Amino acid sequence: MSRLDRLAKGREKGGLAVICGTGGLGKTTLAAEFARRAQRAGQAVFWVRWQNDAGLLADDLTRVAQALGLPEGAVADAHSGRAVLVDTVWGHLAAARGWVVVVDNVDTPGRVGPGAEPLANYRGWLRPDGGGLLLVTSRDTSTATWGTRAHRIALEPLAEADAGAVLLQHAPTAGTPEEARALGVRLGGLPLALDAAGRYLAQPTSRHRTFTSYRNALEDEFEDLLGATDPRATDPDIARTVVRHTWELSLVHLENEGYPLTRPLLHLLALLELAPIPRSLITPALLTDATGTTVTGAEVDTALAGLHQYGLLSAGTSDSELAAMGAAHVALHPLVRGVMALASPGTDDTTILAALDNHLLQAAAQADRAGTATALLLSPHLPSVLDRGSDNSLAEITIYNLADVLEASGHSAEVRHLREHVLNVNEGTLGPNHPRTLASRNNLANALDNLGHHQEATDLHRTTLATRERTLGPDHPDTLASRNNLAAALNSLGHHQEATDLHRTTLATRERTLGPDHPDTLASRNNLANALNSLGHHQEATDLHRTTLATRERTLGPHHPRTLASRNNLANALNSLGHHQEATDLHRTTLSAYEGALGPDHPDTLASRNNLAAALNSLGRYQEAADLHRTTLTACERTLGPDHPHTLTSCNNLAASEANAAAQRPRRWPRRR
Numbered sequence: 226m227s228r229l230d231r232l233a234k235g236r237e238k239g240g241l242a243v244i245c246g247t248g249g250l251g252k253t254t255l256a257a258e259f260a261r262r263a264q265r266a267g268q269a270v271f272w273v274r275w276q277n278d279a280g281l282l283a284d285d286l287t288r289v290a291q292a293l294g295l296p297e298g299a300v301a302d303a304h305s306g307r308a309v310l311v312d313t314v315w316g317h318l319a320a321a322r323g324w325v326v327v328v329d330n331v332d333t334p335g336r337v338g339p340g341a342e343p344l345a346n347y348r349g350w351l352r353p354d355g356g357g358l359l360l361v362t363s364r365d366t367s368t369a370t371w372g373t374r375a376h377r378i379a380l381e382p383l384a385e386a387d388a389g390a391v392l393l394q395h396a397p398t399a400g401t402p403e404e405a406r407a408l409g410v411r412l413g414g415l416p417l418a419l420d421a422a423g424r425y426l427a428q429p430t431s432r433h434r435t436f437t438s439y440r441n442a443l444e445d446e447f448e449d450l451l452g453a454t455d456p457r458a459t460d461p462d463i464a465r466t467v468v469r470h471t472w473e474l475s476l477v478h479l480e481n482e483g484y485p486l487t488r489p490l491l492h493l494l495a496l497l498e499l500a501p502i503p504r505s506l507i508t509p510a511l512l513t514d515a516t517g518t519t520v521t522g523a524e525v526d527t528a529l530a531g532l533h534q535y536g537l538l539s540a541g542t543s544d545s546e547l548a549a550m551g552a553a554h555v556a557l558h559p560l561v562r563g564v565m566a567l568a569s570p571g572t573d574d575t576t577i578l579a580a581l582d583n584h585l586l587q588a589a590a591q592a593d594r595a596g597t598a599t600a601l602l603l604s605p606h607l608p609s610v611l612d613r614g615s616d617n618s619l620a621e622i623t624i625y626n627l628a629d630v631l632e633a634s635g636h637s638a639e640v641r642h643l644r645e646h647v648l649n650v651n652e653g654t655l656g657p658n659h660p661r662t663l664a665s666r667n668n669l670a671n672a673l674d675n676l677g678h679h680q681e682a683t684d685l686h687r688t689t690l691a692t693r694e695r696t697l698g699p700d701h702p703d704t705l706a707s708r709n710n711l712a713a714a715l716n717s718l719g720h721h722q723e724a725t726d727l728h729r730t731t732l733a734t735r736e737r738t739l740g741p742d743h744p745d746t747l748a749s750r751n752n753l754a755n756a757l758n759s760l761g762h763h764q765e766a767t768d769l770h771r772t773t774l775a776t777r778e779r780t781l782g783p784h785h786p787r788t789l790a791s792r793n794n795l796a797n798a799l800n801s802l803g804h805h806q807e808a809t810d811l812h813r814t815t816l817s818a819y820e821g822a823l824g825p826d827h828p829d830t831l832a833s834r835n836n837l838a839a840a841l842n843s844l845g846r847y848q849e850a851a852d853l854h855r856t857t858l859t860a861c862e863r864t865l866g867p868d869h870p871h872t873l874t875s876c877n878n879l880a881a882s883e884a885n886a887a888a889q890r891p892r893r894w895p896r897r898r
Contacts (some may be wrong), residue, residue: 228258228378233325233358241353245366246380247415247536247558248471252362255380256327259360268325268357269293275331279338282328283310284348290314293321311339324357330465331363331717332478332535334370345372364475367534382414382558391416392436395423400436408436411443413559418451418468425450443563451560452567469564475535484628486528489516491537495565496581500605504540504553505595506588514580529555536657537561552598582610586620589627597634600627608646617654621647621661625668635828635865637675644669658696660703663689667707670714677870679718686711700738705709705731705745713752720758728753742780744787747773751791754798763802770795786829789818793833796840805843812837826860828871835875838882847886854879 232242244252264270271292273285287300287310295317303310318324328351329336334344337351344351351361353374365371366379383391388409389402399405407540412418422439425431433439433450443450457463464470479487494502494513507529512520532538533555540555557565571867591609592600607627611620628643647667651662670685690707697704713725732749739746754769774791781788792815816837819830838853858879861872 226255226259226262228376229358229360230262232376233259233263234266239356239358240376241351241355241359241361241371241374241778242378243361243363243371244378244380245363245531245536245722247364247561247829248465248475249415249468249560250380250382250536252364252380253329253465254416256329256360256362259312260325260327263325263358267323271324271326273326275328275333277333277334277336279350282337283314283339286314286318286326286350289324289326290317290321291858293317293324299358311350312346318355318357318359320356322356324355325360326355326357327360327362329362330461331361332365332474333482334363334365335482336687344370344770345375347372347374364478364535366536370534371592371831382415383409385410388412388414388419391419392423392426395420396436397428399426399434399439404436404440408440411440411559415468415558415560417466418560421451421468427787447563448567468560469567472537472561472564475537479531479535482531484531486512486520486524486639487531490525490528491532491557491561491565492568493577493581494555495562496578498605498609499557499559501554501556501602502606503588503599503602504555505599506557506584506603508584511584514583515577517576519741552602554602568613578613582613582620586612586623589623592627593630597630597636600630600634601636601639601657603627604631604643607643611646611650612838617650621651621665628668628672632672632675633828635831635869635871637672637869638866639671641672641676644672658692663692663703663707666712671710674710674714674717675870679714682714683718686714700734702745705734705749709749709752712756716752716759718757721756723757725753725760728756742776747776747787747791751794755794758794758798758801763798767795767798767802770798784818784822786822787828789815789822789833792818793836797836800836800840800843805840809837809840809844812840826864828865831857831871831875832859835878838878842882842885845889847882847889851882851886855883 231241232240244255246252260270260272269292271289271316273282273289275282287295290313291300293295295314299308299313299317300310302308303313318326331351334351337344337349339349342348347353349361353359353372366377368377371377382388382509385406392399392405392409393402406528408422409419412422412876426434426436426439433442439450451468453467453469455467458467458473458648461474475497476488476491490507490512494507495511500581509522509523509525509812511522512525529538529540538555538557538561540553585603585606588595588599589603592603604627607620607624611617611624614620624643624647628640631643644665648662648665651659651665655662663774666685666689670682670689673679674682686707690704693701693704693707708727708731712724712731715721715727716724720761728749732746734751735743735746735749750769750773754766754773756762757769758766770791774788774795777785777791792811796808796811796815799805799811812833816830816833819827819833823830834853834857838850838857839854841847842850854875858872858875861869865872
């Protein structure tokens, strides 16, 4: 409103303003409110409805110019061919002052005319040259369409708090502000949907009378609540007011403008989860397989551009971490997705879903090469493949490997979601004691432990270990892995003696069955040493870590990740033993190797930097330690999120170092005057 006020009355007086955005955002409502205010302020206000006909628009704008004083003779000259009508009208509008003309719903600006010249050349019926304000509403958001002199006011869905306020205004007794806000989020902040939901909740005869009940019902009753068809929707003015139909107008415009792939592409994307979709997944091969028609890369690009231009999908990187990674993706508004899923061929269309599942699995299989950002984007969409598959083994292996990629980069919450889903499916289809079920339970427990849910992880590991001991025997490699993982979870939980005893048993068995230099044996020796260090047996822990490090350097090389882990753990034990300088030197060497091999923000690098800072703190070099902790905290917040256990630990460590550094600074005597 303030921007429009400045254009109508301020120093920027006059010109062309375009309120643009997808259907249901309230473009016409905003324009109407501004027109009412302008009329109350004494301006001459005219409302023109675009009817997809350049001739009708010419008649309307000519009548506006006449109402503002354009002589009849000038109009007659134009009609007789002695002048150009569009130039005559705009010549007068440029000279007149104090007017506002609203041209509503110009969703096909390419047809405005006269002729086929682009609107952005400003020689047609919509120009920025008037002495008043020409205000246009449109679903077309493209700068290329409207030109550089148009003031584009691109509407977005309402923010969470504002969406909740709208619902509360409609139905003040339907729940708390927090519950209203949650429903507003589910409706994507779309004013049209908020209005529909609010009016429904305000009706005393409605089945759902609370924000929470309505939100829960949307999962199963979307078609009844917001996806219902309206028999009058053949009238575009009616269709604009119905959630089910409002976006159909945009699709029809796109198809008429030569974008035939937009509808099948939007249907396909609606079958994915409500989460960002990697642009790399949307390939010509996917569309070819899904539609049965050969599709080119240029056609995919054009269809995506058209959907974005009309606000039917968003593109870019709203997520800060994905933005930092430069991960290109697209996303659907939750209600666009819901409506398009209703109108799509449906989940029984085996061709479309088979194509989607096949390409999702292919993309996920290459995620380790594509990078963490692609893995993150794919992770919400993979579980549905597992649900739909008749043979789940390929999907399970693919999800397992994708989770490994995410685990290596510290994305524990996404890993948990994937591991949990695989376990639920395996328990339902294979039973609780099947080897694949046991493996998925073990993996979920490890993910929970990484998230800091140590008690839950311990309980799952105990169950898995007991089953494996009974079905596989005490010395089976899977049983030993379970015993090792249970011990690690117990150590994280603070049960250091029980963890130490289990690790001793596992190490002895692995040394006997696998040999002293087997990687699993070395892992057991490393883990026993960590438990001993936690138990306070620092010398024994140091000795075991030295042995493990020497063997790993010999068998794996000095720069292998497990060798670096051993060097890090030995440095931790030395620091606990009081050998702070030796620990600091080892940590510096390890950190340098991690930064060179994995980069500055990898979880292992962050842990190494944290541990070097801890050693420096033990040496009394508090400010240097604080500086390192600050760098680590910033990276943790950016890559892991503010609530990740490692982020919280880093925050705590920084606070401690800052306090130590402040205490170390000399205090000054106050000056007397």
